[in-house]
Amino acid sequence: MEERNLTIGDIAQELGVSKTTVSRAISGKGRIGEQTRKRVLDYIEERHYSPNVVAKGLAQNKTFNLGMVLPGDYHIVELPFFQKCMMGISRVASSRGYDVLISMVTAGQITQLERAVTNRKIDGAILTRTLAEDAPMQYLKANAVPFVAIGSTDDTQVIQIDNDHRSACRELTDSLLDRGIRKLALIGGSEDYIVTKNRLRGFEDAFAGRIAWDGTRQVFLNVDDSREVDRIVEKLLTEKVECIVSMDDYLCGCVLNSLQQRQITVPKQVQVVSFYDSSMLANRLPAVTSIRFDVEELGTKACELLLRMLDEEEVQKRTLLGYEVCMRGSTK
Amino acid sequence: MEERNLTIGDIAQELGVSKTTVSRAISGKGRIGEQTRKRVLDYIEERHYSPNVVAKGLAQNKTFNLGMVLPGDYHIVELPFFQKCMMGISRVASSRGYDVLISMVTAGQITQLERAVTNRKIDGAILTRTLAEDAPMQYLKANAVPFVAIGSTDDTQVIQIDNDHRSACRELTDSLLDRGIRKLALIGGSEDYIVTKNRLRGFEDAFAGRIAWDGTRQVFLNVDDSREVDRIVEKLLTEKVECIVSMDDYLCGCVLNSLQQRQITVPKQVQVVSFYDSSMLANRLPAVTSIRFDVEELGTKACELLLRMLDEEEVQKRTLLGYEVCMRGSTK
DNA sequence: CTGAAAGCGCTTACAG
DNA sequence: CTGAAAGCGCTTACAG
Numbered sequence: 001m002e003e004r005n006l007t008i009g010d011i012a013q014e015l016g017v018s019k020t021t022v023s024r025a026i027s028g029k030g031r032i033g034e035q036t037r038k039r040v041l042d043y044i045e046e047r048h049y050s051p052n053v054v055a056k057g058l059a060q061n062k063t064f065n066l067g068m069v070l071p072g073d074y075h076i077v078e079l080p081f082f083q084k085c086m087m088g089i090s091r092v093a094s095s096r097g098y099d100v101l102i103s104m105v106t107a108g109q110i111t112q113l114e115r116a117v118t119n120r121k122i123d124g125a126i127l128t129r130t131l132a133e134d135a136p137m138q139y140l141k142a143n144a145v146p147f148v149a150i151g152s153t154d155d156t157q158v159i160q161i162d163n164d165h166r167s168a169c170r171e172l173t174d175s176l177l178d179r180g181i182r183k184l185a186l187i188g189g190s191e192d193y194i195v196t197k198n199r200l201r202g203f204e205d206a207f208a209g210r211i212a213w214d215g216t217r218q219v220f221l222n223v224d225d226s227r228e229v230d231r232i233v234e235k236l237l238t239e240k241v242e243c244i245v246s247m248d249d250y251l252c253g254c255v256l257n258s259l260q261q262r263q264i265t266v267p268k269q270v271q272v273v274s275f276y277d278s279s280m281l282a283n284r285l286p287a288v289t290s291i292r293f294d295v296e297e298l299g300t301k302a303c304e305l306l307l308r309m310l311d312e313e314e315v316q317k318r319t320l321l322g323y324e325v326c327m328r329g330s331t332k
Numbered sequence: 333m334e335e336r337n338l339t340i341g342d343i344a345q346e347l348g349v350s351k352t353t354v355s356r357a358i359s360g361k362g363r364i365g366e367q368t369r370k371r372v373l374d375y376i377e378e379r380h381y382s383p384n385v386v387a388k389g390l391a392q393n394k395t396f397n398l399g400m401v402l403p404g405d406y407h408i409v410e411l412p413f414f415q416k417c418m419m420g421i422s423r424v425a426s427s428r429g430y431d432v433l434i435s436m437v438t439a440g441q442i443t444q445l446e447r448a449v450t451n452r453k454i455d456g457a458i459l460t461r462t463l464a465e466d467a468p469m470q471y472l473k474a475n476a477v478p479f480v481a482i483g484s485t486d487d488t489q490v491i492q493i494d495n496d497h498r499s500a501c502r503e504l505t506d507s508l509l510d511r512g513i514r515k516l517a518l519i520g521g522s523e524d525y526i527v528t529k530n531r532l533r534g535f536e537d538a539f540a541g542r543i544a545w546d547g548t549r550q551v552f553l554n555v556d557d558s559r560e561v562d563r564i565v566e567k568l569l570t571e572k573v574e575c576i577v578s579m580d581d582y583l584c585g586c587v588l589n590s591l592q593q594r595q596i597t598v599p600k601q602v603q604v605v606s607f608y609d610s611s612m613l614a615n616r617l618p619a620v621t622s623i624r625f626d627v628e629e630l631g632t633k634a635c636e637l638l639l640r641m642l643d644e645e646e647v648q649k650r651t652l653l654g655y656e657v658c659m660r661g662s663t664k
Numbered sequence: 665c666t667g668a669a670a671g672c673g674c675t676t677a678c679a680g
Numbered sequence: 681c682t683g684a685a686a687g688c689g690c691t692t693a694c695a696g
Contacts, residue, residue, distance in 0.1 A: 057386055355674070
C-alpha cells in the first residue's frame, strides 16, 4: 500500500528510460528492444505496478466499461434470468479487461442509460431483452453506441442473440401433440415482448403440418396477473383442457396454484408445461416439464459479440442459440 | 450528434473566456461574475454540452463509479434479493451522478473486485452480504477502499447496514410459541453467513424468557441441499414436529416439497414458516408465513451511507432496519 | 530501437 | 472577478 500510486513516469525515471518506452513495453505496441522491454516488465512485476485505466482511457477515448441495461419493472426484477445473464457477461468482460456498468430502465424511463452514454462512461452496451417499442434500443441507435441485444428484433441492423424460442415452442408443442393431446391452451405475457410473439409462432408451427389434427387450442396473451390466470384456468377446466402451456415460470406458478386450489391433480387431470426452468418452479412437485435455456451462455456470447464489435471486427447480425426440452412429471 | 464532442475548450473559445471560467461556471466552485456564469450556462444548455466525466475524474482522482460486489455462487444467484438491492443502489447512485459497476465474487475468488480496485475504477464499494471469513471485506479494508456492508459483521470498524434478523426471528418464534406450539424445528443454511447466526440467536432469545416452556426444539444448520432437507423432514415427522421454520425460501421450498411428497398437509399436520417472502415461494398454497424485509431500502440506505462517506461525512457505524412478520395460511 | 513533445478534457493553485 | 499554466496518468505521431 504505497502512499501514492506508482505511475509510468516514476518507472521511467527509476529505470532511466522515457515514459514512451515504458508505455510501449506495457502495451506491446511499437518497436522496442527485447532487453529494455524485459527490464521494464520485470520492474513492473516487482513493484506491482498496474496502469491507471482511466488515464489510459482518456488518452485513447475509451472507458473499458460495458453498459448492461436491465429492466427494473417489479415482476421482472424477480426473475433469475437477468442475474444469470450478468454472470456470463461479467465473466467474459472481466477476462478481457472490461468492467460492467449497470443501467436500469423502468417503464421506458431510460435516464440512467442516457447518463452513462452522455457522460461517456461506456464503450458499448448490452440489452437484456427486446420490446416491440424499445426505447433503449432506439436511443443507442440514435447515438451510435455499439450494442448487442439479447432477444430478437425485426430490425435487421441490430446485432442480436437469442435462444430459438420459436423452434423450442414448436418442438415442445409437437411432442405434446404426439402424445395425443387434443385440447391445448397457451398462456403468455405481454405482446410487447418480442419473445411472446416468437413462442406463439412456434406454437402455431406445430399445428401447421397436422392437417388431420382435430383437437382444439386456445391462446391467451397479455396475461400478467394471478387472478386473471385463475379465471382462465377456471374457464379451461369447464372445457376439459388437457394441457396448459405457460410462457414463463411466473404464469406457470399461477396456473399450478389455481389447479391446486381446485383440487385438480397434475398431470393426471391436467398436464402443465412451462418455459425457463428457473428457481421459481424449482422444488415443485411434480417437477414441471419445461424448456431449458443456457442463460449464462447467452450472456457470454453476447459479451463476446460486443467486444468483437468494439475491436472493429465483423460480426454476425443474428445468433440463435439452442434449447433443451425437459420432459418431467407434470406431463404424461 | 456532433462529430466530436464539445469540450470546455470549445466553449471557452466560442465565448471568449478562459477554460478556467467555464469550469467554474459549471462546477459552481470559485468566484465568478453572475453575468459570465449565466452566459456560459446558457451556451451549455443551448448546445447540450455535458462534461466528460472521465476527464473530470482524472483531474480530481475520482471515478464516480461505485462497486457493487455480488456473490456468483450457483444457488445464490437465483435469489431475487440481490437484484432488488441493486435497484435501490442503482437508483440513488444515479441520482447523485454515480454509476454502479459490478464485481462478482465466486467461492472466495475476488479477482474481479481486485481488478476494479487496482484499475482505479471505483471510488468505493458495497458488499451485498457478509461472511464469517469475508475475503472481499478483508481486501477492501487492506486497500483502504471505502465501503459499506449490507449484512452484519463483528468487525466494529466496518460500516454496516442490516435488517434486524435477530429481533425478526425472535418475534416470529415468539408468536409461534404464543400459539402454543411445543415441538419446533429450525433449519438454516451455512454458518459462514453471519445472518444464519443472528437468526439462531433470535430463535434462542424467544425461549430465554419462557422458563415454563416445556416443549422441544431442534436446530439444523449448514443445510444446503434438498435431499438433506428431506431426511431432516422425515426425522422430524417421526418425532411429531408441529412447526418447521426455514431460514430462507430455498430451504422452505424443499421442506414444502418433502411434506407434499409425504402427503402431509400444511398447516393442518405441520406448520411452515420462512424468511424473505420472495418470488421463490410466491404462488404457493397455502401462502407461507414469513418475515418481509424491504430489500430495496437496504440498497438505497447502503448507497446513501457510502456516498456520505465519500463526501467525508461522518456516518453511523451500524444501521438496523426493520421487518414485518406476515402471518399467512401456512401457520394456524 | 528510443525519446521529446503534444494531446486526451478536465481542475486548481497561483497571480493579478 | 478572471486567466495562464501546470497537472491528473496515460498514448502516439513525429523525429532521430
